[in-house]
Each structure stands twice: as C-alpha cells, then as structure tokens.
Amino acid sequence: MFEDQTKKSFIKKLLNHKIKFWLAVAAVLLILGAGGFSLYVKSALEPVDKNSQKMVNIYIPKGSSVSSIAAKLKEQHLIKNEKVFIAYVKFKNAPGFQAGNFQLSQSMDPAGMIEKLTSASHVPAFKIVIPEGRQLSEIADIIAGETNFSKQDIMNKLDDREFIETLKKKYPKLITDEVFSKNIKHPLEGYLYPATYPFYDPDTKLETIIEAMIKQTERLAEKYQSQMSDQKMTVHKTLTMASLIEEEATEKADRHKISSVFYNRLAKKMPLQTDPTVLYALGKHKHRVVYKDLEANSPYNTYKNTGLPPGPISNAGETSWEAALNPDKTEYVYFLAKKNGEVVFTKTLEEHNHAKSKYITNTQ
Template identity: 85%
Template sequence: MFEDQTKKPFIKKLLNHKIKFWAAVAAALIILIAGGASLYVKSALEPVNKNSEKAVNVYIPKGSTISTIAAKLKKQDLIKNEKVFIAYVKFKHAEGFQAGNFQLSQSMGPAELIEKLTSTSHVPAFKIIIPEGRQLSEIADIIAGQTNYSNKDIMKKLDDKGFINQLKKKYPKLITDDVLNKNIKHPLEGYLYPATYPFYDPQTKLETIIEAMIKQTDKVAGKYQSQMKGKNMSVHKTLTLASLIEEEATEKADRHKISSVFHNRLGKKMPLQTDPTVLYALGKHKNRVVYKDLEAKSPYNTYTNTGLPPGPIANAGETSWEAALNPDKTEYVYFLAKKNGEVVFTKTLKEHNKAKSKYITNGQSE
C-alpha cells in the first residue's frame, strides 16, 4: 500500500499544535507550582503571630544541631515549618548558634530568631544571688527559692560526705580534712561564696549549683595563698575568722580594726566573746543575746571557749577575707556597736564598760 502524501502536512501541523498546547500547559503548571511553592515558603517564613508580646523561654542544650533547634522551636510554636527554617538557615549560611536560655517570641521571624540564637548575650534560666554573711541554711533557702530543689534536699547534699570527698579531690587546697572536724555543724558552712550566679539550664543539677559557689571561693582563696602562708593561717582558719568579722561588722564599721581586736585576743589567749558565735551555737536569730545564752554548751560558744570556733559561722565577702589577714596594728581588745552603727573600740575592760554604759545600757544613740 502507498500512503496518501497529501495527509502528511496536516498530521504534522496537528502534532505541532498538540505539542505546543501541552508545552504551554506544562509551563503554566510549572509557573503555578512555583508560584504556589513560593507563596508556601513565604508563608512558612512569616512570624507565627506578629502581634504576640508574650515571651517564650527556650533552652538550647550544648551540642544542639540545626535540626534539633528547629524541632524545639516548632514544638514551642515559634516557627511554622522545621524544614523551611532549616533551609533558610543554610541559605543564609547562619552559624554560631549558642547554648543556653533564650527569651523568644511568636512575633519574631526567622532572621530575628537566628540573631537571638547566635547572640552571646542571652538571658539565664535563673539566677541565684548569695549575699554576704549568710549561713548555710539561709543559702539553702535561696537556692530552693530559685529551683525545684527543697531546702531539705539541699542541706542533705551539702552535708553528704561522699559529695564533700568529691570536692576535696577537685579542690584540695580549699576543701581539707578541717571541714570534717567532729565539732563542725556543717562541713561546707562558710565555703559558698557570696556572689550572683547565673545558670542557663533550667534543669541544672544541684551539685553543679553548689560547685559553682565552691569554685568561686577557691578562686578568691588563690589570691590570698601567699598571705595565708605568711600568717601561718590555713584557708579554714581564714574563712572562720573572716566569718566572725563579717557577722560583727556594720556598714560604718572598720573591719581591719575589728580584725585587730580578734587577733589581739587570740594573741593574749583571751576568749573572743563574740555574740554571733553564741547565736550560731543556739541555732537562733535574736536581736539581743542575754546572759543565759552565754552559757550555751557548744564548741562554737566563744564566751566559754578560747581560740577560734571549729569553723565558719557564715560566708564572708572578700573585704572580710582581706581584713582577717591584714588587721590594723592596735591595742584594742574590746569593741561595741552604737545604735547608729558606729563602732567604739577600747583597750581596757574599764573603758569598755564605760562605753557600754554610755551607748548601750542607757539606750543612747549618739
């Protein structure tokens, strides 16, 4: 058979029209799909709620990958799509993501989220502020107030011999056998340095919190190693004396003069007779110590025992450390605080009783 040659141009023309038609359809579909994808990506990169003013705390652990960060942000409803966020991070070549606690918001787009997450100025999950002159039980209350740990659990950990032995191995120059003296109430009393401690992990372990304070005490002790050696004073004795100065000092008090009184009394084998040790022995907070309190049977009672108490009675700031090691050269062996906070120093019992009668007994406050 022979083909009808007259039909070929028609078929060819028809095929060309079909090809052009389907090409146009395909092109249209591609444009529609691309446009749809573009709109989808654009939508996915918009803030979850641009009007939100609520702060959302997000903790990023160390070693987190972009994928785990994206998953966490999605879980806390801070981004719309994990994969789009990851793609955006890679497209922008963003790096340097930080570990820690961040305050983010649904009003933030990916660019602002990345800026926050790569910043080193993120906020801590919580802060623990330890003032000077605080006893261990008070510090336990402060820690408990900022964490989920109870005062009972904190005190148990602070008195745990296993934990203390771990600290001894890690900080051998600071934590010595002195803290295990049988007469000591709490081995780590006075060893938790007064300072502000930020923590970025909301689930920070109790051991880590305590050790941060021990580490700071060790750091301060390192500055005074040569002075302590020159004075033949151990870290424990220095901390103990510093705690007495801290507890006796007022804002207007000269700590170096108070230190001189304690040093002079120790040199003369006189009892230190400092009221804060009696209160520590009694385990009470009182505005005034009465004569009956002075009879408390305790190695911490410096009215009935000579020398330093077995250990610190509170923590002490660096000014008290420095004063403990650098007392003024005086002949004072007595001091008392007036009602306005000023401290009167005297050399003899007669002078002391006279000052006591003038400023305390008669209730004057000049």
C-alpha cells in the same frame, strides 16, 4: 530583621535548585508549583503571630543541631515550618547557634530568631543571689526558692560525706580534712562564696550549683594564698576568722580594727566573746543575746571557749577575707556598735564598760 528582598532571594535560590532540598520540601514544590511554592515559603518566613507580646523561654543545650533547634521552636509554636527554617539557616550561612536560655516571641520572624540565637544575647534560666554573711541553712533556702530542690535535699547534699570527698579531690587546696573536724556543725559552712550565679540550663544539677560557689571560694583562696602562708593561716581558719568579722561588722565598721581585736584577744588567750558565735551555737537568729544564751554548751560558744570556733559561722565577702589577713596594729581588745552603726573600740574593760553605759545602756 532580614528585609523582604533577602527573603525573595532565598525563595529564588530554592526555585533554581542552587541549594540542597529535603525530599519533603521538593514534594511541596511539585504539588504547589513554582508560584505556589513561593507563597508557601514566604508565609513560612513570616511571624507566627506578629501581634503577640508573650515571651517564651527556650533552652538550647550545648552542641544542639539546627534540626533539633528547629523542632524545639516548632514545638513551642515559634516558627511555622521546621524544614523551611533549616533551609533558611543554611541559605544565610548563619554562624553557630549559642547554647543557653533565650527569650523569643511569636512576633519574631525566623530571621530575627536566627539573629537572636546566634548572638550572645541569651539570658539565664535562673539566677541564685547569695548575699554576704549567710549561713548554710539560709543559702539552702535561697537555692530552694529558685529551683525545684527542697531545702532538706539541699542540706542533705551539703552535708553528704561522699559528695564532700569528691569536692576534696577536685579542690584539695581549698577543702581539707579540717572540714571534718569533730565539732564541725556543717562541713561546707562558709565555703559557698557570696555572689550572683546565673545558670542557663533549667535542669542544672544541684551538685553543679554548689560547685559553682565552691569554685568562687577557691578563686579567692588562690588570690590570698601567699598572705595566708605569711600569717600561718589555713584556708579553713581564714574562712572562720573572716566569718566572725563579717558577722560583727556594720556598714560603718572598720573591719581591719575588728580583726585586730580578735587577733589581740587570741594573743592574750582571752575568749573572743563574739555574740554571733553564740547564736550560731543555738541555731537562732536574734537581735540581742541575753546572759542565759551565753551559757550555751557548744564548742562554737566563744564566751565559754578560747581560740577560734571549730569552723566558719557564715560565708564572708572579700572585704572580710582581706581584713582577716591584714589586721590593723592596735591595742584594742573590746568593741561595741552604737545605735547608728558606728563602732567604738577600747583597750580596757573599764573603757569598754564606760562606752557601754554611754552608748548602749543609756539608750535603752
């Protein structure tokens, strides 16, 4: 906050005509006289309501002029007089106003607002938090919960061929024709990276929100480009493998060992037999898969089909990416999770059935 002495100096300079006046301010001076004008300006530099505790969100677009900012502050009843505010900004030779969303209060005086608006203290208009292991439909729910877009509008955009083609042109190394393969359920499934995304414009376009998540995935793809080349893995296949690891891993699981099981099965041309792919094929969320579920007629069902599913079944964090490209060297082809989250790895079906009997069947 600026001290009263600063305000007095500002008023004195106005009276001495050492800065340019707006005609409206000059008219006020003529009407009120020097003394009256001094009181007028002093009042205009006071808080609108020094006892107010209510915070008001104000969005400042990039490139906003001082006059447009003053008008917005006046519209929200945060300052008393636009022209005095503008003159005060010039008098203080304030640095450029920042773009973004700011929280201001009527209890702040113009000096405090200038300090806030010229610093990097802006706050997001909204944040979208995408956890790991989320499917596209779940991400659409999250976006819908933080914006005015409906889930259906979001899913329509995510599956829109024309929109995806524009992304392909912008990110040709990340998004390829593999996303349009015949059996793909959703082209961008797995491509929206799990992270926290702050947005400062309350009217941010849906395309911008989606693209922010795509950019994060591209960043990771660039980081692991050489490893993908060494493994002869495309980004799409890496995302697919990472999503399987993400869905199967518990907090106590060794993702590199889970990765080794999948690679060992692929090498032996064994079906991956991972339950999350069955649930994805069914479009359901269940704690347990029953034998009837395993009969799902879908290319995503890794009990009925060998090889990787057509595409990712969820998004995946970097730990799963890294595990997908750096599997441990093991002979394991089976694993199961104990009730406490620990994962048991085995080399033969006999060992696997014994572990299932010991840790799963006997605990039911």
